[in-house]
Amino acid sequence: MGFVRSLCVCITFLSCLISSVHGQATARPGPVSGTRIGFYATTCPTAETIVRNAVTAGFNSNPRIAPGILRMHFHDCFVQGCDGSVLISGSNTERTAVPNLNLRGFEVIDNAKTQLEAACPGVVSCADILALAARDTVVLTRGLGWAVPTGRRDGRVSLASNANNLPGPGDSVAVQQQKFSALGLNTRELVVLAGGHTIGTAGCIVFRNRLFNNTDTTVDQAFLTQLQTQCPQNGDGSVRVDLDTGSAATFDNSYFNNLARGRGVLQSDHVLWTDPATRPIVQQLMSPRSTFNTEFARAMVRMSNIGVLTGATGEIRRVCSAVN
Protein backbone atom coordinates (compact mmCIF):
# COMPACT_ATOMS: atom_id res chain seq x y z
CA MET A 1 0.00 0.00 0.00
CA GLY A 2 2.80 2.36 0.99
CA PHE A 3 4.68 1.41 -2.16
CA VAL A 4 1.62 2.03 -4.33
CA ARG A 5 1.09 5.42 -2.75
CA SER A 6 4.74 6.36 -3.21
CA LEU A 7 4.55 5.25 -6.81
CA CYS A 8 1.43 7.34 -7.44
CA VAL A 9 3.06 10.33 -5.87
CA CYS A 10 6.19 9.90 -7.98
CA ILE A 11 4.11 9.57 -11.12
CA THR A 12 2.15 12.68 -10.23
CA PHE A 13 5.34 14.55 -9.49
CA LEU A 14 6.87 13.46 -12.80
CA SER A 15 3.76 14.32 -14.79
CA CYS A 16 3.81 17.66 -13.06
CA LEU A 17 7.35 18.28 -14.21
CA ILE A 18 6.57 17.00 -17.68
CA SER A 19 3.54 19.28 -17.99
CA SER A 20 5.69 22.23 -17.04
CA VAL A 21 8.21 21.22 -19.71
CA HIS A 22 5.36 21.20 -22.24
CA GLY A 23 4.26 24.61 -21.12
CA GLN A 24 0.84 23.49 -19.85
CA ALA A 25 1.43 24.47 -16.27
CA THR A 26 1.41 28.08 -15.21
CA ALA A 27 4.18 27.98 -12.62
CA ARG A 28 7.70 28.55 -13.88
CA PRO A 29 10.14 25.64 -13.80
CA GLY A 30 12.30 25.49 -10.70
CA PRO A 31 15.58 27.34 -10.46
CA VAL A 32 18.87 25.62 -11.05
CA SER A 33 20.20 24.56 -7.69
CA GLY A 34 22.49 22.06 -6.08
CA THR A 35 19.74 19.96 -4.56
CA ARG A 36 18.66 16.66 -6.10
CA ILE A 37 16.22 13.87 -5.41
CA GLY A 38 17.88 10.99 -3.57
CA PHE A 39 20.93 12.94 -2.38
CA TYR A 40 21.31 10.57 0.61
CA ALA A 41 20.65 7.33 -1.33
CA THR A 42 24.15 6.01 -0.73
CA THR A 43 25.38 8.11 2.21
CA CYS A 44 22.34 7.59 4.43
CA PRO A 45 19.72 5.39 2.74
CA THR A 46 17.42 5.43 5.77
CA ALA A 47 17.39 9.23 6.07
CA GLU A 48 13.92 9.84 4.66
CA THR A 49 12.41 6.93 6.59
CA ILE A 50 13.91 8.15 9.85
CA VAL A 51 12.48 11.64 9.29
CA ARG A 52 9.08 10.26 8.29
CA ASN A 53 8.91 8.02 11.36
CA ALA A 54 9.88 10.87 13.68
CA VAL A 55 7.27 13.18 12.15
CA THR A 56 4.62 10.46 12.28
CA ALA A 57 5.36 9.79 15.96
CA GLY A 58 5.17 13.51 16.75
CA PHE A 59 1.95 13.86 14.77
CA ASN A 60 0.36 10.89 16.51
CA SER A 61 0.99 12.43 19.91
CA ASN A 62 0.00 15.95 18.81
CA PRO A 63 -1.53 16.56 15.35
CA ARG A 64 -0.89 20.31 15.70
CA ILE A 65 2.77 19.77 14.94
CA ALA A 66 1.80 19.18 11.28
CA PRO A 67 0.82 22.79 10.53
CA GLY A 68 3.58 23.91 12.89
CA ILE A 69 6.32 22.20 10.88
CA LEU A 70 4.91 23.25 7.51
CA ARG A 71 4.91 26.87 8.64
CA MET A 72 8.38 26.49 10.16
CA HIS A 73 9.79 25.41 6.80
CA PHE A 74 8.18 28.43 5.10
CA HIS A 75 9.69 30.73 7.73
CA ASP A 76 13.08 29.07 7.33
CA CYS A 77 13.11 29.51 3.55
CA PHE A 78 11.90 33.13 3.59
CA VAL A 79 14.69 34.26 5.91
CA GLN A 80 18.10 33.95 4.22
CA GLY A 81 17.07 30.77 2.40
CA CYS A 82 16.24 27.19 3.46
CA ASP A 83 19.31 26.75 5.63
CA GLY A 84 17.82 25.58 8.92
CA SER A 85 18.53 28.97 10.51
CA VAL A 86 15.05 29.06 12.07
CA LEU A 87 15.98 26.03 14.20
CA ILE A 88 18.84 27.67 16.08
CA SER A 89 18.00 28.68 19.62
CA GLY A 90 19.55 31.45 21.72
CA SER A 91 19.10 35.15 22.31
CA ASN A 92 18.37 37.25 19.23
CA THR A 93 18.06 34.24 16.92
CA GLU A 94 15.25 34.01 14.35
CA ARG A 95 13.32 31.87 16.79
CA THR A 96 12.93 34.86 19.10
CA ALA A 97 11.44 37.12 16.40
CA VAL A 98 7.73 37.89 16.87
CA PRO A 99 6.48 35.99 13.77
CA ASN A 100 8.31 32.87 15.00
CA LEU A 101 7.16 32.83 18.61
CA ASN A 102 4.31 30.45 17.90
CA LEU A 103 6.21 28.01 15.72
CA ARG A 104 5.82 24.46 16.95
CA GLY A 105 7.42 21.12 16.23
CA PHE A 106 11.08 21.90 17.04
CA GLU A 107 11.26 18.80 19.24
CA VAL A 108 10.23 16.62 16.29
CA ILE A 109 13.08 17.95 14.15
CA ASP A 110 15.50 17.50 17.06
CA ASN A 111 14.30 13.94 17.57
CA ALA A 112 14.83 13.10 13.89
CA LYS A 113 18.30 14.64 14.03
CA THR A 114 19.27 12.58 17.09
CA GLN A 115 18.27 9.40 15.30
CA LEU A 116 20.04 10.44 12.09
CA GLU A 117 23.26 11.22 13.94
CA ALA A 118 23.13 7.71 15.40
CA ALA A 119 22.52 6.13 11.98
CA CYS A 120 24.74 8.32 9.77
CA PRO A 121 26.79 10.81 11.81
CA GLY A 122 27.49 14.19 10.23
CA VAL A 123 25.64 13.47 6.97
CA VAL A 124 22.09 14.81 6.97
CA SER A 125 21.53 18.55 7.34
CA CYS A 126 18.89 20.11 9.56
CA ALA A 127 17.70 22.17 6.58
CA ASP A 128 16.97 18.92 4.70
CA ILE A 129 15.27 17.36 7.72
CA LEU A 130 12.92 20.34 7.83
CA ALA A 131 12.21 20.22 4.08
CA LEU A 132 11.46 16.48 4.28
CA ALA A 133 9.38 16.89 7.43
CA ALA A 134 7.29 19.62 5.79
CA ARG A 135 6.42 17.22 2.96
CA ASP A 136 5.62 14.49 5.48
CA THR A 137 3.18 16.76 7.35
CA VAL A 138 1.23 17.32 4.14
CA VAL A 139 1.00 13.56 3.57
CA LEU A 140 -0.04 12.96 7.18
CA THR A 141 -2.89 15.45 6.80
CA ARG A 142 -4.02 13.57 3.67
CA GLY A 143 -2.47 15.83 1.08
CA LEU A 144 -0.31 14.71 -1.82
CA GLY A 145 3.37 14.03 -1.23
CA TRP A 146 6.24 14.84 -3.56
CA ALA A 147 9.86 13.90 -4.05
CA VAL A 148 11.95 16.37 -2.06
CA PRO A 149 15.27 17.31 -3.67
CA THR A 150 17.90 17.21 -0.91
CA GLY A 151 21.52 18.21 -0.41
CA ARG A 152 20.99 21.46 1.52
CA ARG A 153 23.60 22.41 4.07
CA ASP A 154 23.04 24.31 7.28
CA GLY A 155 23.66 28.01 7.74
CA ARG A 156 25.66 29.43 10.63
CA VAL A 157 23.77 32.71 11.03
CA SER A 158 20.39 33.25 12.68
CA LEU A 159 19.31 36.78 13.54
CA ALA A 160 15.92 37.91 14.79
CA SER A 161 16.22 41.13 12.81
CA ASN A 162 16.30 39.13 9.56
CA ALA A 163 12.85 37.68 10.30
CA ASN A 164 11.03 41.01 10.32
CA ASN A 165 10.31 40.94 6.62
CA LEU A 166 8.23 37.76 6.70
CA PRO A 167 4.76 38.18 5.20
CA GLY A 168 2.38 39.48 7.85
CA PRO A 169 -1.35 38.88 8.48
CA GLY A 170 -2.24 42.46 7.50
CA ASP A 171 -0.29 42.49 4.23
CA SER A 172 -2.08 43.60 1.06
CA VAL A 173 -1.77 41.49 -2.08
CA ALA A 174 0.73 44.01 -3.47
CA VAL A 175 2.95 43.62 -0.40
CA GLN A 176 2.61 39.83 -0.45
CA GLN A 177 3.51 39.82 -4.15
CA GLN A 178 6.54 41.96 -3.48
CA LYS A 179 7.76 39.66 -0.68
CA PHE A 180 7.28 36.51 -2.76
CA SER A 181 8.69 37.91 -5.99
CA ALA A 182 11.80 39.09 -4.14
CA LEU A 183 12.46 35.38 -3.60
CA GLY A 184 11.60 34.33 -7.14
CA LEU A 185 8.03 33.17 -6.50
CA ASN A 186 5.25 34.43 -8.77
CA THR A 187 1.69 35.45 -7.93
CA ARG A 188 0.23 32.04 -8.68
CA GLU A 189 2.79 30.37 -6.43
CA LEU A 190 1.94 32.90 -3.73
CA VAL A 191 -1.75 31.95 -3.83
CA VAL A 192 -1.00 28.23 -4.06
CA LEU A 193 1.42 28.37 -1.13
CA ALA A 194 -0.99 30.43 0.97
CA GLY A 195 -3.13 27.33 0.54
CA GLY A 196 -0.91 25.91 3.28
CA HIS A 197 -3.53 27.56 5.49
CA THR A 198 -5.77 24.62 4.66
CA ILE A 199 -4.37 23.18 7.90
CA GLY A 200 -3.71 24.76 11.25
CA THR A 201 -4.76 27.71 13.33
CA ALA A 202 -4.01 31.35 14.12
CA GLY A 203 -4.00 33.10 17.47
CA CYS A 204 -6.74 35.74 17.97
CA ILE A 205 -4.01 38.29 18.56
CA VAL A 206 -2.88 38.22 14.91
CA PHE A 207 -6.26 39.01 13.32
CA ARG A 208 -8.51 40.48 16.04
CA ASN A 209 -7.94 44.00 14.72
CA ARG A 210 -10.13 43.19 11.71
CA LEU A 211 -13.07 41.82 13.68
CA PHE A 212 -14.55 44.96 15.20
CA ASN A 213 -15.85 48.03 13.31
CA ASN A 214 -15.34 46.07 10.09
CA THR A 215 -17.49 47.63 7.35
CA ASP A 216 -16.16 45.39 4.58
CA THR A 217 -19.28 43.89 2.99
CA THR A 218 -17.25 41.14 1.29
CA VAL A 219 -16.75 39.51 4.69
CA ASP A 220 -19.40 36.90 5.58
CA GLN A 221 -21.34 38.59 8.39
CA ALA A 222 -22.28 35.37 10.19
CA PHE A 223 -18.65 34.31 10.08
CA LEU A 224 -17.57 37.69 11.44
CA THR A 225 -19.96 37.28 14.37
CA GLN A 226 -18.58 33.80 14.96
CA LEU A 227 -15.00 35.11 15.01
CA GLN A 228 -16.01 37.92 17.38
CA THR A 229 -17.39 35.31 19.75
CA GLN A 230 -14.22 33.23 19.52
CA CYS A 231 -11.97 36.26 19.90
CA PRO A 232 -13.69 38.89 22.07
CA GLN A 233 -12.13 42.35 22.08
CA ASN A 234 -10.48 42.05 25.48
CA GLY A 235 -10.24 38.28 25.50
CA ASP A 236 -7.24 35.95 25.50
CA GLY A 237 -5.21 36.67 22.36
CA SER A 238 -3.60 33.24 22.47
CA VAL A 239 -6.89 31.42 21.78
CA ARG A 240 -6.50 29.70 18.43
CA VAL A 241 -8.95 29.63 15.54
CA ASP A 242 -8.94 27.30 12.53
CA LEU A 243 -7.63 28.94 9.36
CA ASP A 244 -9.77 26.67 7.16
CA THR A 245 -13.14 26.56 8.89
CA GLY A 246 -14.67 23.09 8.80
CA SER A 247 -11.59 21.32 7.43
CA ALA A 248 -8.56 22.51 9.40
CA ALA A 249 -7.11 19.05 9.93
CA THR A 250 -7.23 17.99 6.28
CA PHE A 251 -4.99 19.14 3.48
CA ASP A 252 -7.51 19.97 0.74
CA ASN A 253 -8.71 22.92 -1.36
CA SER A 254 -11.55 23.96 0.95
CA TYR A 255 -9.48 26.92 2.19
CA PHE A 256 -10.07 28.53 -1.22
CA ASN A 257 -13.81 27.84 -1.01
CA ASN A 258 -13.84 29.57 2.36
CA LEU A 259 -12.04 32.58 0.87
CA ALA A 260 -14.71 32.87 -1.83
CA ARG A 261 -17.44 32.84 0.81
CA GLY A 262 -15.84 35.71 2.72
CA ARG A 263 -14.59 33.33 5.36
CA GLY A 264 -10.88 34.01 5.28
CA VAL A 265 -9.55 34.38 8.83
CA LEU A 266 -6.46 36.54 8.24
CA GLN A 267 -6.81 39.80 6.33
CA SER A 268 -3.93 38.56 4.13
CA ASP A 269 -6.08 35.53 3.23
CA HIS A 270 -9.26 37.54 2.65
CA VAL A 271 -7.61 39.94 0.20
CA LEU A 272 -6.57 37.02 -2.02
CA TRP A 273 -10.28 36.84 -2.88
CA THR A 274 -11.09 40.55 -3.08
CA ASP A 275 -8.04 41.63 -5.11
CA PRO A 276 -8.51 41.20 -8.89
CA ALA A 277 -4.87 40.13 -9.22
CA THR A 278 -5.41 36.94 -7.21
CA ARG A 279 -9.15 36.26 -7.35
CA PRO A 280 -9.09 34.30 -10.65
CA ILE A 281 -6.39 32.06 -9.19
CA VAL A 282 -8.50 31.39 -6.09
CA GLN A 283 -11.44 30.61 -8.39
CA GLN A 284 -9.42 27.99 -10.25
CA LEU A 285 -8.00 26.42 -7.12
CA MET A 286 -11.40 26.14 -5.42
CA SER A 287 -13.05 24.32 -8.32
CA PRO A 288 -13.88 20.62 -8.19
CA ARG A 289 -11.23 20.08 -10.89
CA SER A 290 -8.70 21.96 -8.83
CA THR A 291 -5.03 21.19 -9.41
CA PHE A 292 -4.19 22.56 -5.96
CA ASN A 293 -2.46 19.44 -4.67
CA THR A 294 -0.06 19.04 -7.59
CA GLU A 295 0.57 22.77 -7.81
CA PHE A 296 1.25 22.93 -4.08
CA ALA A 297 3.80 20.13 -4.40
CA ARG A 298 5.60 21.89 -7.21
CA ALA A 299 5.50 25.29 -5.51
CA MET A 300 6.91 23.72 -2.35
CA VAL A 301 9.84 22.31 -4.33
CA ARG A 302 10.47 25.82 -5.65
CA MET A 303 10.12 27.44 -2.23
CA SER A 304 12.34 24.76 -0.69
CA ASN A 305 15.13 25.72 -3.06
CA ILE A 306 15.30 29.38 -2.06
CA GLY A 307 18.86 30.39 -1.21
CA VAL A 308 20.04 26.88 -0.39
CA LEU A 309 23.62 26.27 0.68
CA THR A 310 25.16 23.32 -1.15
CA GLY A 311 28.55 21.77 -1.88
CA ALA A 312 31.22 23.15 0.43
CA THR A 313 29.16 26.04 1.81
CA GLY A 314 27.64 25.98 5.29
CA GLU A 315 27.97 22.91 7.49
CA ILE A 316 26.14 19.80 8.67
CA ARG A 317 25.11 20.67 12.20
CA ARG A 318 25.55 18.09 14.94
CA VAL A 319 22.39 19.33 16.64
CA CYS A 320 19.76 21.42 14.92
CA SER A 321 19.42 24.00 17.68
CA ALA A 322 23.05 25.20 17.55
CA VAL A 323 25.83 25.81 15.03
CA ASN A 324 28.83 23.47 15.32
Ligand code: HEM
Ligand atom coordinates in the same frame (compact mmCIF):
# COMPACT_ATOMS: atom_id res chain seq x y z
C1 HEM B 1 1.15 34.47 2.04
C2 HEM B 1 1.62 35.02 3.12
C3 HEM B 1 1.41 34.43 4.49
C4 HEM B 1 1.04 35.11 5.60
C5 HEM B 1 0.79 36.58 5.71
C6 HEM B 1 0.92 34.15 6.66
C7 HEM B 1 0.60 34.45 7.95
C8 HEM B 1 0.28 33.53 8.93
C9 HEM B 1 -0.13 33.82 10.27
C10 HEM B 1 -0.26 35.23 10.85
C11 HEM B 1 -0.42 32.67 10.88
C12 HEM B 1 -0.93 32.49 12.32
C13 HEM B 1 0.27 32.32 13.26
C14 HEM B 1 -0.12 32.18 14.70
O1 HEM B 1 -1.04 32.90 15.15
O2 HEM B 1 0.48 31.35 15.41
C15 HEM B 1 -0.15 31.61 9.96
C16 HEM B 1 -0.32 30.28 10.22
C17 HEM B 1 0.06 29.28 9.36
N1 HEM B 1 0.72 29.44 8.16
FE1 HEM B 1 0.92 31.17 7.15
N2 HEM B 1 1.22 32.91 6.18
C18 HEM B 1 1.53 33.03 4.85
C19 HEM B 1 1.95 32.03 4.01
C20 HEM B 1 2.12 30.73 4.39
C21 HEM B 1 2.77 29.72 3.61
C22 HEM B 1 3.46 29.97 2.27
C23 HEM B 1 2.69 28.55 4.31
C24 HEM B 1 3.22 27.19 3.96
C25 HEM B 1 3.39 26.75 2.74
C26 HEM B 1 1.97 28.84 5.52
C27 HEM B 1 1.63 27.92 6.47
C28 HEM B 1 0.96 28.21 7.64
C29 HEM B 1 0.41 27.20 8.53
C30 HEM B 1 0.43 25.70 8.28
C31 HEM B 1 -0.13 27.88 9.61
C32 HEM B 1 -0.79 27.26 10.85
C33 HEM B 1 0.28 27.14 11.95
C34 HEM B 1 -0.18 26.41 13.18
O3 HEM B 1 -1.31 25.93 13.26
O4 HEM B 1 0.64 26.32 14.12
N3 HEM B 1 1.68 30.17 5.56
N4 HEM B 1 0.28 32.16 8.78
